[in-house]
Amino acid sequence: MSEDDEIVQEFLVESHENLDQLDRDLVDLEQQPGSKELLSSIFRTIHTIKGTSGFLAFSNLESLTHVGENLLSRLRDGELTMTPEIASSLLRMVDTVRSLLAVVERTGSDADDSIDVAPVVDAIKACLETPAEEAKAVAKRAPAKRAPARKAPAAAPIAEELPVTDETPAELVELDEQPEPEVHIDAFEVEADAPAAHATAPVPAGAEEHGEGTARRSVADSTVRVDVDLLDTLVRLVGELVLSRNQILQQADAAVQSGADVELARASQRLNLVASELQESIMKTRMQPIGQLWAKFPRVVRDLGAQLGRNVKLEMDGQETELDRTLLEAVKDPLTHLVRNSIDHGIETPEDRVAAGKPEQGTLLLRAFHESGQVVVEIVDDGKGIDPAKIGAVGVKRGLITEDQLVRMEQREILNLIFRPGFSTAEKVTNVSGRGVGMDVVRTNIERIGGTVDLSSRPGDGTTVRVRIPLTLAIIPALVVGELGERYAIPQANLVELVRVEGADLKRDVEDLAGAPLLRLRGHLLPLVGLANALGLSDRSLASSESLTVVVLQADDIRFGMVVGEVHDTQEIVVKPLGRQFKGIGLYAGATVMGDGGVALILDVGGLAARAGVDNSMTRTAEVRTVEDDRTALLLLDLGEGRRAALPLAEVARLEEFESAKIERSGGTEVVQYRDGILPLVRLDRAIGLAPSSETPDPLSVVVHGSGDSLVGIVVDKVLDVVEETVIANNIGARAGVIGSTVVQDRVTDLVDLDAVVASAGGRY
Amino acid sequence: MSTASLTEADQYCTFWADGLYFGVPVSGVQEVLRFQPMSAAPRAPKSVYGLINLRGQIVTAVDLRHRLGLSERPADQSPMNVVVRSRGEVVSLLVDDIGDVIDTDGVAIEAVPPTLPASVRAVVTGVVPLPDTILLVLDGDLAADVLAAG
Numbered sequence: 057m058s059e060d061d062e063i064v065q066e067f068l069v070e071s072h073e074n075l076d077q078l079d080r081d082l083v084d085l086e087q088q089p090g091s092k093e094l095l096s097s098i099f100r101t102i103h104t105i106k107g108t109s110g111f112l113a114f115s116n117l118e119s120l121t122h123v124g125e126n127l128l129s130r131l132r133d134g135e136l137t138m139t140p141e142i143a144s145s146l147l148r149m150v151d152t153v154r155s156l157l158a159v160v161e162r163t164g165s166d167a168d169d170s171i172d173v174a175p176v177v178d179a180i181k182a183c184l185e186t187p188a189e190e191a192k193a194v195a196k197r198a199p200a201k202r203a204p205a206r207k208a209p210a211a212a213p214i215a216e217e218l219p220v221t222d223e224t225p226a227e228l229v230e231l232d233e234q235p236e237p238e239v240h241i242d243a244f245e246v247e248a249d250a251p252a253a254h255a256t257a258p259v260p261a262g263a264e265e266h267g268e269g270t271a272r273r274s275v276a277d278s279t280v281r282v283d284v285d286l287l288d289t290l291v292r293l294v295g296e297l298v299l300s301r302n303q304i305l306q307q308a309d310a311a312v313q314s315g316a317d318v319e320l321a322r323a324s325q326r327l328n329l330v331a332s333e334l335q336e337s338i339m340k341t342r343m344q345p346i347g348q349l350w351a352k353f354p355r356v357v358r359d360l361g362a363q364l365g366r367n368v369k370l371e372m373d374g375q376e377t378e379l380d381r382t383l384l385e386a387v388k389d390p391l392t393h394l395v396r397n398s399i400d401h402g403i404e405t406p407e408d409r410v411a412a413g414k415p416e417q418g419t420l421l422l423r424a425f426h427e428s429g430q431v432v433v434e435i436v437d438d439g440k441g442i443d444p445a446k447i448g449a450v451g452v453k454r455g456l457i458t459e460d461q462l463v464r465m466e467q468r469e470i471l472n473l474i475f476r477p478g479f480s481t482a483e484k485v486t487n488v489s490g491r492g493v494g495m496d497v498v499r500t501n502i503e504r505i506g507g508t509v510d511l512s513s514r515p516g517d518g519t520t521v522r523v524r525i526p527l528t529l530a531i532i533p534a535l536v537v538g539e540l541g542e543r544y545a546i547p548q549a550n551l552v553e554l555v556r557v558e559g560a561d562l563k564r565d566v567e568d569l570a571g572a573p574l575l576r577l578r579g580h581l582l583p584l585v586g587l588a589n590a591l592g593l594s595d596r597s598l599a600s601s602e603s604l605t606v607v608v609l610q611a612d613d614i615r616f617g618m619v620v621g622e623v624h625d626t627q628e629i630v631v632k633p634l635g636r637q638f639k640g641i642g643l644y645a646g647a648t649v650m651g652d653g654g655v656a657l658i659l660d661v662g663g664l665a666a667r668a669g670v671d672n673s674m675t676r677t678a679e680v681r682t683v684e685d686d687r688t689a690l691l692l693l694d695l696g697e698g699r700r701a702a703l704p705l706a707e708v709a710r711l712e713e714f715e716s717a718k719i720e721r722s723g724g725t726e727v728v729q730y731r732d733g734i735l736p737l738v739r740l741d742r743a744i745g746l747a748p749s750s751e752t753p754d755p756l757s758v759v760v761h762g763s764g765d766s767l768v769g770i771v772v773d774k775v776l777d778v779v780e781e782t783v784i785a786n787n788i789g790a791r792a793g794v795i796g797s798t799v800v801q802d803r804v805t806d807l808v809d810l811d812a813v814v815a816s817a818g819g820r821y
Numbered sequence: 822m823s824t825a826s827l828t829e830a831d832q833y834c835t836f837w838a839d840g841l842y843f844g845v846p847v848s849g850v851q852e853v854l855r856f857q858p859m860s861a862a863p864r865a866p867k868s869v870y871g872l873i874n875l876r877g878q879i880v881t882a883v884d885l886r887h888r889l890g891l892s893e894r895p896a897d898q899s900p901m902n903v904v905v906r907s908r909g910e911v912v913s914l915l916v917d918d919i920g921d922v923i924d925t926d927g928v929a930i931e932a933v934p935p936t937l938p939a940s941v942r943a944v945v946t947g948v949v950p951l952p953d954t955i956l957l958v959l960d961g962d963l964a965a966d967v968l969a970a971g
Binding site: 295296299542543591592593632633634635636637638639640641643646647648649653654655656657667 | 858859860861862863864865866868869872873874877878879880881883908910912965966967968
């Protein structure tokens, strides 16, 4: 009994593999209806399934594959030619075979009422019953036409020199008409007897197939099916081995330093090498070409194209690009969704394409390649593209962004709105996509495995979606940092650079803006997050430190600086899961064991940024700063009672706070002692002609303006924010000390005329 | 308390926490360890005391005193580990001291007195009145269920 089960199990595994190949072949066959290789390959597959199902007494399966086989043999023998109807009925047969196999897997028998084989069988029989005469005519025509046509182009130049060539077409025709098994032998004989013919004439179909056949056989001989669980166990064990090796290396180093024997050092070095190589090889066993995943796309594209009335050609590039099988599994659904989306929303109907001056057939290109330790998968279509204006309008309509935000957004950012939850632009909901639940799920799923997804598009020309995924998840390079005696690992993929700020640089480059520390880094403002603060271990102010070690991190569009206590080193770490008690914290991606046996938590950089309140908008302004020249960074000030003012950030030297008790008077001017000097103060509200604020905050917020000896402190109620604005000033509200006003964050804001304000202070000074 | 859970085990691995005598069915206990070095787990639930490297496996250490709402362990006292298998994971319960494996020999488990604090009743499934002391039967799964909110 159990032996039977085993046979059935093997049959299922084998058949599933074959069916995937079959799907591909059938779709290809539609493109090249005459291809003998494809027909033979399909025939072989069905024949195998038929044979085994007969042996295992799966009668439904057998009767279905039997008629399918008949149809295929007549196609192969040229008695019938491929038509869309035949292709559809064959695909239908494959689908039915697949569902029957599923039933077999579930119940151990193929008798199931839910699947009716009869209509499919009838459809195939109908195809078989094409008028005999027509079939004959086809049969006569086909070989006669095909053989010379195949011979002519490539063989022409050398043909004259070779007497053998004359015979080749005849043999070819014969070959074509041979039943499958003989083809192998005959082709082989032809090859052996007339090597010249083989070398110069175009390779006969049979011979080519024979070549494939041997290749397949040798591959079959050199590979072994291994249980995936076993592989996973191996990967886990190698992980342990790597950790043990790290520990031994450390011990050995220490021992050698204290003068112990050299043999130990040598042995540990060997262990090091072997372990590294073993790790690499084992990781390779889990790598699979992405082509395996793509194999089902030709069928998806064909079916969807037919359903939606699109004519789509699928091209693939880089099928051999490998990635970890767990990742492969994880990106399967997102990639499928993206492909469906491209066809549904991207590629136009043939009529529209022609009207737009494009070829009738749309092209969908899947491209995969390695780039800096990641796998990049691109889905490129030459469809209608995405109109940012339309996306923006929908974004506003759906309440995802405000009009104001939209104006400030870059085109790329607007396009990427489609990955936000609750976004769908499909004018009519199709059953393919357009329910507004797809793209955000795509993004979530890809981000879950540490990947990113990004979209670019040129209206009219097409869309490119770029998905980046890590190569593997089990062992990753990471930077180990220390904070308050504990160690934390930061995935290298998130790491941008390390910066150390101390002394005068610290005073100059680090600003504490209303409690939010910022680092000026090569002209950008980088929000700073203290690791200890984010972890709730400390609430010390970063700006008040003596020196800062900043790890610049990037997660998606978010870039920020994390201040850490110390930086240890980079090393390969084995990612281990955390217990259920850690669910929902969102700060950790797992944990790992260090060389000394201690545990280090792996930081989830995206989660950390979210926890620390660093979101897109903040870094967006930081990014914009570099590219948009017509924008000005403004320091936004609160003057009490909802009145707002702004002044150019470039004019701000420092932000300070003084207790009101520290204020002294010199003549009619308020001053404070500041950096061994005297800082004159000017109350901004009064200087720009507003009534003094009724609120009297203590300490006072002071914006220091000027340089060297000519510093002036501008007293405000509160520093609100730094914003990046294209200042569209108007002279509404213009008066002494105010140039005009503009709208910032939906609020009318006075633009401060700094010179006038300073002059007013100086006048009284 | 369901009767099913009251009669399931006879042998208990016992330990003390804040003067109370607890037991978990031996079938659920993987091992018992002396004090282990631990890494802190910032922002984890308060009852999570840290992380232990148990032969390469990362194990969450749950402080039983905190979990049960008992008083804090004196700083100079190192906790011991009762490592239990729970819902497919391995979790270490930090206790004050380890007792023997005892056989209750058919002494019936009784319902938890309703006067015990709710935080204790939440993870204790019954009590066994032994001749010289009272054993509180702890549910390892419930004890290890610490949510981020806790």
